[in-house]
Amino acid sequence: MATANGHGLQSLRQEVLEAGLCTYCGACSGLCPYLRPFQGRIAVLDPCPVVQGRCYSFCPRTGLDMDALTQALHGTGYDGSPLGPVRRVLMARSRDPEVLAHAQYGGVVTTLVCLALDEGLVQGAVLTRSQGGIPQGVVATRREEVLQCAGSHYLASPTLEALNRLSPRTVPVAVVGTPCQMLALAKMRLSPLAQRSNIGKVSLTIGLFCTWALSHKFLEMLSTVASPERVRKTDVPPPPARVFEVHTEAGVVALPLDAVRAYIPPACTLCADMTAEMADLSVGSAEGVPGWNTVLVRTPRGETLVERAVARGLLAVDALPQANLEHLTESAQVKKRRALQNLAQRSGRPTDFLYLRLSREVAGRLLGTP
Numbered sequence: 005m006a007t008a009n010g011h012g013l014q015s016l017r018q019e020v021l022e023a024g025l026c027t028y029c030g031a032c033s034g035l036c037p038y039l040r041p042f043q044g045r046i047a048v049l050d051p052c053p054v055v056q057g058r059c060y061s062f063c064p065r066t067g068l069d070m071d072a073l074t075q076a077l078h079g080t081g082y083d084g085s086p087l088g089p090v091r092r093v094l095m096a097r098s099r100d101p102e103v104l105a106h107a108q109y110g111g112v113v114t115t116l117v118c119l120a121l122d123e124g125l126v127q128g129a130v131l132t133r134s135q136g137g138i139p140q141g142v143v144a145t146r147r148e149e150v151l152q153c154a155g156s157h158y159l160a161s162p163t164l165e166a167l168n169r170l171s172p173r174t175v176p177v178a179v180v181g182t183p184c185q186m187l188a189l190a191k192m193r194l195s196p197l198a199q200r201s202n203i204g205k206v207s208l209t210i211g212l213f214c215t216w217a218l219s220h221k222f223l224e225m226l227s228t229v230a231s232p233e234r235v236r237k238t239d240v241p242p243p244p245a246r247v248f249e250v251h252t253e254a255g256v257v258a259l260p261l262d263a264v265r266a267y268i269p270p271a272c273t274l275c276a277d278m279t280a281e282m283a284d285l286s287v288g289s290a291e292g293v294p295g296w297n298t299v300l301v302r303t304p305r306g307e308t309l310v311e312r313a314v315a316r317g318l319l320a321v322d323a324l325p326q327a328n329l330e331h332l333t334e335s336a337q338v339k340k341r342r343a344l345q346n347l348a349q350r351s352g353r354p355t356d357f358l359y360l361r362l363s364r365e366v367a368g369r370l371l372g373t374p
């Protein structure tokens with residue numbers, strides 16, 4: 005497992021920020037005066053003299069020992085299975101019309117966060133809210149605030165900065181985020197500098213499926229069809245549609261997906277996790293079943309929460325169609341293989357995956373090589 009020994013801002017700058025590996029998750033910001041999220045990248049304001057930096061230690065793009073991280077959260081080693089450790093797979097949908105009116109798909113995430121707040125399991129939730137088209141982390145403590153965060157903001161968001169800036173009174177919290185953000189939380193948990201983080205205050209993690217996010221330069225393209233303030237929702241409908249939908253009060257504009265994909269940051273092409281394997285539960289779309297979510301329940305804590313939501317009549321659940329599970333599994337597997345290929349190409353060595361540490365056996369299996 006990578007430790008923080010001898011690695012500070014200088015190493016983060018060389019290995020991650022300048023190398024195009026940064027996912028803009030926010031794990032390094034809000035901790036010190038030297039790093040600030042700015043227009044989709046982490047700006048370094050000044051050199052920092054600290055030699056064992058939390059910024060380096062918490063970053064999901066420095067020394068990611070998948071075996072140690074998986075063992076710590078799930079009690080099992082990392083075997084490279086496409087979806088990661090899963091206790092239960094299901095399809096779910098909120099029964100709350102107000103949640104459904106705000107949510108991206110079935111509103112499972114918003115429903116579970118509201119339930120956790122309502123039952124006092126958490127005092128707040130670190131969520132993502134878009135203002136003027138720019139997403140950022142916020143701490144929601146009331147249902148209205150959770151509803152304001154509903155929906156998917158496809159721009160990468162430095163959400164974890166809000167966890168780093170958490171008020172000492174708001175404990176414990178839930179965190180909702182993308183796979184790279186869940187990986188950063190998993191790293192914080194194992195970091196020798198964990199005591200100087202807010203990870204001990206996190207009692208629930210809800211991960212989002214994610215194939216890619218978009219760089220903030222995409223706002224230029226978006227502004228050719230709508231001003232960011234007027235966008236109500238954006239969506240990537242399942243194949244065969246190859247479009248990125250922009251919903252406004254005036255209607256829906258479909259941008260060609262290939263043109264939008266030009267704004268995927270290089271860091272996303274180096275990510276091997278599509279389904280947020282380091283979360284208590286992970287939520288994505290249910291392709292071809294509008295208004296429903298796919299839910300992967302990963303930990304006993306995640307399972308208890310879903311069961312409570314069903315018992316209270318907040319969630320409807322059903323079996324995920326087998327074809328959906330097969331397609332999701334295949335997509336997640338492809339994402340892993342491509343990430344490893346891209347990482348090996350970057351390093352110039354077939355078994356060197358830069359920040360990603362895997363056993364030779366697992367890497368071989370993922371790449372389809374002996």
Ligand SMILES: Cc1cc2nc3c(=O)[nH]c(=O)nc-3n(C[C@H](O)[C@H](O)[C@H](O)COP(=O)(O)OP(=O)(O)OC[C@H]3O[C@@H](n4cnc5c(N)ncnc54)[C@H](O)[C@@H]3O)c2cc1C
Pocket residue numbers: 106107108109110111112113114115130131132133139153154155156157158159160161163180181182212213214215216217218287288289290297
């Ligand atoms: C960048 C991105 C890419 C995605 N790619 C896929 C994909 O390839 N396949 C798939 O099935 N699903 C993908 N999703 C997940 C999907 O869009 C929904 O978020 C998920 O299905 C939950 O739906 P819901 O109706 O329960 O969400 P809601 O109840 O509407 O809740 C959505 C939650 O997402 C959080 N959120 C929104 N934007 C961000 C962001 N940029 N960073 C971190 N958190 C955010 C909000 O805090 C909110 O709580 C992606 C989401 C994002 C943000």
